[in-house]
Ligand SMILES: Nc1ncnc2c1ncn2[C@@H]1O[C@H](COP(=O)(O)OP(=O)(O)OP(=O)(O)O)[C@@H](O)[C@H]1O
């Protein structure tokens with residue numbers, strides 16, 4: 001098999017002088033699934049944007065089927081048979097699936113947009129590749145997993161032969177991921193070339209045929225997936241060995257820090273989202289919350305972190321009722337919070353890394369000199385944290401909005417982990433960050449636990465939540481469905497059954513989640 | 517006479533005369549044209565705040581062009597075309613400033629209104645020597661249309677037949693715009709761009725182009741509305757001619773959530789209050805200040821917008837509730 005797609009010595013320098021890609025070489029064969037791995041900010045998304053015509057390379061060639069191509073816009077790329085599923089959904093919520101899928105290549109009948117034809121095209125495409133989607137459903141009514149499939153069908157219907165997937169599984173549940181992989185393998189068998197970007201190396205290992213590793217904008221090499229292990233890949237990415245197993249002593253839990261008792265929360269629409277939940281988090285332990293998205297975890301976290309109010313039950317942090325404290329008082333009482341959506345709640349994108357990192361500590365005496373801010377003290381500390389948390393940037397003055405997705409996350413984690421804390425609420429702390437950094441963050445969480453902090457962890461990554469947590473709560477339908485005081489005995493499959501609500505524990509077993 | 521008996525007498529006389537109904541239809545038409553223009557822009561996620569100014573400028577141009585051609589025969593028609601062209605140009609200008617030069621579109625709209633207010637008076641003064649109206653020019657009116665058969669029906673015939681050409685056009689355009697937005701490829705693209713620009717860009721649609729087209733069409737509607745005011749409603753231009761109709765159109769568009777059918781109903785509601793206010797002025801009654809009556813349509817807009825926003829909020833909550841229960845059944849299915 002000869003190379004179907006070749007990107008040769010491609011260089012991209014952004015307007016601000018950042019060299020995102022430096023003579024990158026990448027090639028893919030027909031009918032293979034090819035992974036691209038690399039640390040945050042390595043330039044994976046940038047490389048794919050050039051292939052899809054969103055950005056133009058400053059140097060280098062893109063060759064498809066032996067023919068050199070100039071791709072000036074997505075339209076050119078689509079014509080050349082390239083489809084891209086972006087890191088974030090590109091859909092119009094109020095339109096139907098069929099309308100979204102055919103947008104850009106709308107079938108018409110005379111003056112009219114031919115909706116029947118669009119539905120037919122969508123249905124045909126879905127049947128051909130084995131996707132189960134109702135073409136007449138509205139996007140806004142679909143679950144995340146189905147939306148992801150729509151995104152793929154959108155590319156397929158335009159007859160794409162090269163499909164780019166930029167972190168497609170970051171928001172999917174394990175079940176949805178499994179299903180997606182079956183479909184991707186079918187696609188591959190029908191001759192489609194798939195480029196797959198992910199930070200989850202086990203997925204790469206399971207799904208892909210070859211892997212290209214990029215580091216700091218340069219190609220490190222290409223390997224057959226059979227010939228490398230996960231540890232190898234991460235070593236190539238980071239340059240040093242990454243320990244994928246976190247060494248962890250058994251927990252020594254002490255007194256309660258957070259106590260949630262008979263908590264019931266209604267959402268804005270008056271719907272019960274958290275239903276009579278009781279549990280506690282003690283000093284020196286990591287309590288994980290697992291569950292399929294939308295089973296009340298969101299609302300529960302909002303209440304614990306003071307972002308939402310509650311009327312039934314009680315939530316106490318270090319003995320104080322959370323409801324009665326404002327966010328500032330909550331933080332003073334020892335709450336730190338890594339929010340799920342780093343862009344919305346985690347950072348101010350138009351402020352510098354330095355400012356973001358000290359935002360919550362700016363009133364501390366060490367950062368003030370009389371009436372004024374002590375710039376040099378701030379700079380010294382933030383520079384130290386940038387280094388420690390491996391934020392890839394020129395310096396602390398760079399704006400957060402210019403960082404790659406994973407590096408923004410590191411800034412948020414750095415700020416929260418360096419604040420005074422009793423309780424650490426970590427909501428998807430490693431979403432979108434590379435293996436090296438993820439291990440570092442996990443390591444830090446274990447260290448903080450050993451230092452006697454209470455940690456509440458929410459993660460969609462089952463492997464992460466099972467390896468990190470000392471005890472685990474499973475939520476289903478707003479209730480606690482299971483409590484495992486010792487996670488070691490638990491299998492991933494069993495956990496899945498509890499998450500889906502197939503299995504239930506008795507009230508007594510669940511009651512053990514509250515330590516009194 | 518107390519206020520209440522006076523209101524009662526106004527309303528009872530009003531609703532029993534045919535003139536009142538023709539007043540409703542005629543005063544609805546210009547607001548409707550403005551609202552439809554705002555709607556197509558709104559669907560592309562562009563607020564055409566400049567509607568008022570666009571109407572003002574095109575109303576004046578219609579008069580000037582028509583009078584230059586003698587104000588009769590083809591004159592008013594060419595004036596109408598000129599008004600639409602001016603509307604298109606101004607709409608295009610809004611898009612250039614807002615999307616190419618990336619100035620906030622609300623600011624562009626406000627600037628457009630200020631400039632058009634000043635420019636129209638300046639132009640009028642330099643051509644006619646009069647600062648307030650163009651009554652010294654003979655610009656003529658667009659004809660009325662009597663509809664065969666319908667005109668012979670008693671009562672209804674006098675209301676529905678014999679209205680201005682542009683009045684009929686305004687109501688026909690409701691259907692045309694619905695068709696354009698919901699049944700054509702361009703409409704689909706406009707809605708897609710309006711809701712998620714990145715999504716449209718990612719499938720190779722130029723959002724800049726689509727938004728520009730939407731604003732040009734929006735301007736054309738403004739042109740028609742302007743021409744209506746200076747060539748149907750009155751036969752001259754004056755500085756206070758448009759009197760907020762562009763803004764009321766914008767409000768009607770918001771209340772109708774940019775949906776032509778609902779917009780038409782909102783405009784009719786405003787039309788009724790316009791008619792009441794005009795009608796009672798003509799009755800020369802004194803217990804209610806005529807200024808209060810003039811303010812009536814505007815007050816109604818305000819109340820309308822409030823009611824509308826409460827309504828949409830409830831609807832959204834309902835949708836969320838529906839979603840919740842669907843989610844449940846889906847999960848149950850998955851379990852099975
Ligand atoms: N629009 C832009 N302007 C300036 N710099 C940018 C822009 N987009 C990305 N960069 C920079 O280019 C580099 C590569 O970014 P890119 O998004 O390609 O990384 P990535 O490999 O996809 O990382 P991640 O895994 O975090 O998504 C980063 O240093 C980033 O700060």
Ligand SMILES: [Mg+2]
Pocket residue numbers: 044045087404405
């Ligand atoms: Mg990326």
